[in-house]
Amino acid sequence: MKISFKWLKQYVDLSESILAEEVAARLKASTVEVEELIDLSKSFENIVVGQVKSIEKHSDADKLNVCSVFDGKENWQVVCGGSNVVKDMKVAFAKIGAKVKWHGEGDLIELSKAKIRGVESFGMICASEEIGLGEKFKSKSEKEILDLSSLDLKVGDNLAKALNLDDAIFDIDNKSLSNRPDLWGHYGIAREVSALFNKKLKEYKTEEIKFSKNGGQKLSAKVEDNNLCPRYMVLEMDNIKVADSPEWLKTKLSAVGLKSINNIVDITNFIMFDLGQPMHAFDKAKIFGTEIFVRKAKDGEKFMALDNNEYELKSSDLVIADNEKVVALAGIMGGQNSEITENTTNIIFESANFGASNIRKTSTRLGLRSDSSARFEKSLDPNMTKIAMQKAIELVMQVCPEAKIVNKLVDEKSFSLNQGPIEISLEFIKAKLGLEIEKKNVINILSNLGFVITEKKDKMFVKIPTWRATKDISIPEDLVEEIARVYGYSKIEATLPTFIINPPEKNKLRDLERKAQQILSKTCGFTESYSYSFVSPQILQKLMLNTENHLELNNPIAKDRPYLRRSILPNLLESLEKNSHEFDEVAMFEIGQVFHVEESGVRMEEKSDELLPRQDTMLSLVYSAKNNKVPFFEVKSALEKVLAECGVDFSWQESEIIENYLHPARLSKVVINDVEIGIVAELHPAVQKNIGIDNRVAVTEISLDKLVDFIQEKNNYQILSQYPDVLRDVALLVDKKITNLELLNTIKAVSDLITEVELFDVFESDKIGKDKKSMAYHITYSSSEKTLETEEVEKVHKQVLEKLQKSFGAEVR
Numbered sequence: 001m002k003i004s005f006k007w008l009k010q011y012v013d014l015s016e017s018i019l020a021e022e023v024a025a026r027l028k029a030s031t032v033e034v035e036e037l038i039d040l041s042k043s044f045e046n047i048v049v050g051q052v053k054s055i056e057k058h059s060d061a062d063k064l065n066v067c068s069v070f071d072g073k074e075n076w077q078v079v080c081g082g083s084n085v086v087k088d089m090k091v092a093f094a095k096i097g098a099k100v101k102w103h104g105e106g107d108l109i110e111l112s113k114a115k116i117r118g119v120e121s122f123g124m125i126c127a128s129e130e131i132g133l134g135e136k137f138k139s140k141s142e143k144e145i146l147d148l149s150s151l152d153l154k155v156g157d158n159l160a161k162a163l164n165l166d167d168a169i170f171d172i173d174n175k176s177l178s179n180r181p182d183l184w185g186h187y188g189i190a191r192e193v194s195a196l197f198n199k200k201l202k203e204y205k206t207e208e209i210k211f212s213k214n215g216g217q218k219l220s221a222k223v224e225d226n227n228l229c230p231r232y233m234v235l236e237m238d239n240i241k242v243a244d245s246p247e248w249l250k251t252k253l254s255a256v257g258l259k260s261i262n263n264i265v266d267i268t269n270f271i272m273f274d275l276g277q278p279m280h281a282f283d284k285a286k287i288f289g290t291e292i293f294v295r296k297a298k299d300g301e302k303f304m305a306l307d308n309n310e311y312e313l314k315s316s317d318l319v320i321a322d323n324e325k326v327v328a329l330a331g332i333m334g335g336q337n338s339e340i341t342e343n344t345t346n347i348i349f350e351s352a353n354f355g356a357s358n359i360r361k362t363s364t365r366l367g368l369r370s371d372s373s374a375r376f377e378k379s380l381d382p383n384m385t386k387i388a389m390q391k392a393i394e395l396v397m398q399v400c401p402e403a404k405i406v407n408k409l410v411d412e413k414s415f416s417l418n419q420g421p422i423e424i425s426l427e428f429i430k431a432k433l434g435l436e437i438e439k440k441n442v443i444n445i446l447s448n449l450g451f452v453i454t455e456k457k458d459k460m461f462v463k464i465p466t467w468r469a470t471k472d473i474s475i476p477e478d479l480v481e482e483i484a485r486v487y488g489y490s491k492i493e494a495t496l497p498t499f500i501i502n503p504p505e506k507n508k509l510r511d512l513e514r515k516a517q518q519i520l521s522k523t524c525g526f527t528e529s530y531s532y533s534f535v536s537p538q539i540l541q542k543l544m545l546n547t548e549n550h551l552e553l554n555n556p557i558a559k560d561r562p563y564l565r566r567s568i569l570p571n572l573l574e575s576l577e578k579n580s581h582e583f584d585e586v587a588m589f590e591i592g593q594v595f596h597v598e599e600s601g602v603r604m605e606e607k608s609d610e611l612l613p614r615q616d617t618m619l620s621l622v623y624s625a626k627n628n629k630v631p632f633f634e635v636k637s638a639l640e641k642v643l644a645e646c647g648v649d650f651s652w653q654e655s656e657i658i659e660n661y662l663h664p665a666r667l668s669k670v671v672i673n674d675v676e677i678g679i680v681a682e683l684h685p686a687v688q689k690n691i692g693i694d695n696r697v698a699v700t701e702i703s704l705d706k707l708v709d710f711i712q713e714k715n716n717y718q719i720l721s722q723y724p725d726v727l728r729d730v731a732l733l734v735d736k737k738i739t740n741l742e743l744l745n746t747i748k749a750v751s752d753l754i755t756e757v758e759l760f761d762v763f764e765s766d767k768i769g770k771d772k773k774s775m776a777y778h779i780t781y782s783s784s785e786k787t788l789e790t791e792e793v794e795k796v797h798k799q800v801l802e803k804l805q806k807s808f809g810a811e812v813r
Contacts, residue, residue: 001177003189004255005168007274011190011202018197020168026196030485032183033176038169040255043099043132044160046111048072049153050093050125052085060117069093069125072156079114079121082145090148092126092133092159103142104129131159135259136250164251174374181378182467185276195448195486204275206390209235209409219348223412224295228318229330230415231353231382232294233389236284236406237396238346240264246399263399264340264347267392269371277351277380277388278372282327282338284346289323292348292410294330301326305333305368317362318354331359331376332368346406351389353382353415379470382415417469421454421461424476432480435492445486446479508708509617513591516619516642516704524638526587526621531571533593534561539570542690544660551597551613564595564613568620569699573683576622577691585625587634591704594618619678620701624693630762631698632666636680639670639700648672648710652741655679661687662699668740670702672710678702721784725755726793730801731776731813733768738808740775747779750803751796753788756780774813 005020014023024034050069058064058079065085068075071093078093085091094100099108104127114121124130128137128146137146153162160166170189182188187204194201219236223229245253245266253260256273260266268279297303297313303326304310311329313319320328327338331354340347356379363373389409396403430436442460443453450465464473473479484492520526534556537547540563550563565571568590579586599614619642623634636652643650655669658679666682683697691697732743740759747757761776768774779800781793804810 001172001174001184002256003170003172003186004252005170006164006166007186007252007255008190008193011187011204012194012197013199013202014193014197020170023193023197024170027170027172027189027192029489030196031176031180031192033173034170035173036171038171040169041158041160041166044158044165046095046098047100047126047131047159048093048095049148049155049157049159049162050091051155052087052089052091052125055085055087058117058119060119064117066119067125069123070155071095072154076122077120078123078125079116079119080125080145081143082125082127083141083143084147085125085145088149090151090153090155092128092131092146092148094124094126094131096123098123100124100126100130101132102130103127104134133163136163136247136254164248167255169255178378179472181375181380181470181472182276184375184378184380185272186274188276188467191448191450195445198444198448201448204387206387207394209390209393209405219290219292219407219410221292221294221410221412223414224293225318226414228296228355228358229294229352229412230355231385231411231413232292233351233385233412234292234410235349235389235393236346237349237393238284238404238406239400239402240345240347240396241400241402242340242342242344243399249399262340262342264344264396267395267399268349270395271388271391272371272375275384275388275391276375277384278331278375279388279392280328280334280350280372281340282334282348282350283340283344284348285344286338287322287327287348288325291323292350293321293323294352294412295319295321297326303329304336305329306336306339307333307368308336309368311366311368314365316358317365318358320350329362329366329368330354332363332366332373333370349389349392351385351392353380353385356380381467381470382413382417383466386411417464417466418474419464419466419469421463422473422476422479424460424462424479425458427458428476429480429483432477433484433492434495437483437487441487442483445483449482449486451479451482508711509704512646512704512708512711513617515645516589516591519642519645520589520621520638523641524587526589526623526638529572529575529588529590531568531575531590531592532557532561533565533595534558535563535565535570536561537563539574543570543573543687544690545570549597551595564597566594566596567701568592568594568618569622569701572620572622573691573697573699576624576697577693580624580693580695584627587621587623587638589619589621589638591617591619617704618701619704620699622697622699624695624697626695629696631696632680632682633698633759633762635698635700636668639678639680639702643670643707646707646711648707650677652680652744654739654741660684666698672707675706675710677706719784721782723783723785723787726781726788728779728781728793728797729776730779730797731761731774732804733772733774733811733813734808736764736771736773743775743777743804743808743810746803746807747777747800750800753781753783753792753796754779754800755782 020037024037028034048071050071052067053070053075054068056066058066063081065080067078067080069078094111096111096113098111101108111124125145128134128139177183191201221232221234223232242262242264245260245263249266249270250260253266253269258269264281268281272278296315297317297319299315301313302310303313318330319326320330328334354376356377359373359376363369426439446453452463454461462479521528540547550566552562556562572588572590576586593615595613595615597613621635623631650670650672652668653671655667661684663682663684668680669676670678678701680700688697744757748754758778760778763774781788801812
């Protein structure tokens, strides 16, 4: 949004010593984001009001003249091709060093002394387009220069000053105004500036409306839903003459980036940028009947807007209509079927207040944003509608003295604003800001912003002005913010906190996730994956899983993934299948949430009775390699490293088949304190074939929510032995029904010197027997008290083999 400095100064008494740069700095520090300060006068440097003193024909060019131009101090010879140049004409004279656009096109060029057809020229007599005034002064022909003779201008004055264009423009970021509906016009910004500089704000004066005694047809309005339109005002005026706007109005609109259209439309735009209240004008001759309807659109209803686009409306859109048709999209844009033209003689002024959320929804859905909708989206003060209407009528009477008010003002309203009062005290302000501000300063700041203060002992009761009561100010902290920003944040000294700072509670689950990520990616060489929380029915079918226990979404992001996942493994296996065609070895893991529809989780909203499905945080791994026949042990080893780092005592136990896609003979569950936290398994060969993977695939999935409960904050450390370990390998031939857990527990129970047992190979073949399998182990012997002798190790190792042979009939291979 653009704000004119000269426009602002009409409403607040700022001394000449207060420059635009200082105002921009204060606004930026306390109120809004001023992205740029634009000095309009820079465009007119070295361009002055000149006067043609003499004219002679160019000796070598029929269409050129050699003029003598007076700049207030001396005469300059200028070669000019203007078709309308005459003696004594006041012109825009660009001196050497000025920047202009040649014939109003291309980039700016800096003027220097030139020789044109043998005649020296010291500057340029400009057309309006060549100095950016084409909209303000429209040329009748291409070679016409700007004639300023009709204006009361002093020869020699800088052109910007002479035409009242010596202004500074604050370019304000709209996002910084989103919470301040009162700042979308010059008067609201002027109120801020008056408070920041402690200067008096001038009253916004409007003339009372004088109604015609002999009115025509009675105009009326009907509002269908007061929540969507809290206030709606219309008034009819006759004897209107649509024409060009006066120069002062064109200048103001040009300063904020608007083109002049005609006097009536320009008045509505001026009021929008002056007060921040949008208005609209209809051509009464194009309105059918005497009643205006503020209603919801009909589904499929068509509307041709002023931007030359046709829009298909929905029943959620609010429109302005007569007895036959839609004439405006409420708060957003008028229609071509009721627009003001040069033939308009009778108008209907509209000044209204519309519900912010509905305007925003319609504007967003249609992709149609306007200066009007940008303001209504911010929750404007309904009381501004009458002030705007009064100002509009006042201005129409100035530009059309013969205009008459046809009927009484129609004012349909139903709204209430919470203006407090809010109780506040100096102690409360000090507690929030950490400094003392004198009561007279507090009262002065709030009063300058429009608040009304009533004092009762040590309390202040603050009444909120209507323009801050729609959504902006509602609690004591809001008032503290007002006081602080006007007082100046820079005046608040930086001090160390005087209260005890407690560190935030440790997020054990997040720490566990990070630890697992580090170990699996850096130590184990697994690649982390991030997949959707949604799963396709196709992969569920390949894994022989049902869709009935999966929660189906009404509006899935992708149509091929309509279900919330119950496990991370289906999506991981999809990724593994794709990567297995490119790489000989694929090792991937993912940490994420899964959803169990049969159990309830957290509430959807704080006060809602609806519950979301239970969500568990899971860790899943998949592994497959071309030359690895036992991928089971790869994921098992990786998982053991994670569990070991967590410092938990866990065990591997037999597990019944949980899901059909797992191999029934290559499956184990992870147990901590009799609580199962997950599984390690290989895929069932049939499922492996369904997915399209040639090599064996191992998977694991554990619940981090369960695991984190067993992690202790304090670990008990055992001093590492300073004596060397002794390693022995043994391969055992046993019956297939014997489990790894049985063998591990038996080996460990033989002696305290056995500190670690690790299964590193499993082999099955008809050559060793259909009911037999070979299981190979690393057995580590160690003592914390001495170096073990070979005889001691051999003795214990022999006891291990004897125990295995006796318990399981194991044979050493």
